[in-house]
Amino acid sequence: MNVFTVDSKKSNTATDKVSQKVLVLFSSYYFADKADKALAIHGVIHQLMPVPPELSSACGLAIGVAESYMEDVLKIFEEHKITPSHMYYYEKGKEILPYAHGSCSI
16 A cells, blocks of 8 residues: 555645745736746746736736745845735635735844
């Protein structure tokens, strides 16, 4: 009996959360292109893609990235002065939720 086959059929919310996709939207092609290049330089696995129509009627580019990389992504954006316009948890056909990246600690 293959343990991985049995386990792969079970839904594990902890694992699902780690592999959730965050879609980062930008106000311009410039920022999307700059983000794509910066993430590639730093070796962050991501996907440059058109903004899905359910998120915006305007044409634009977005970057999809696993939530587990988001801390690094935000640091890279800060370092390269890249400003995203919106960030969402996104999976086609599922509820779209705003991405909340951590809390302030003072």
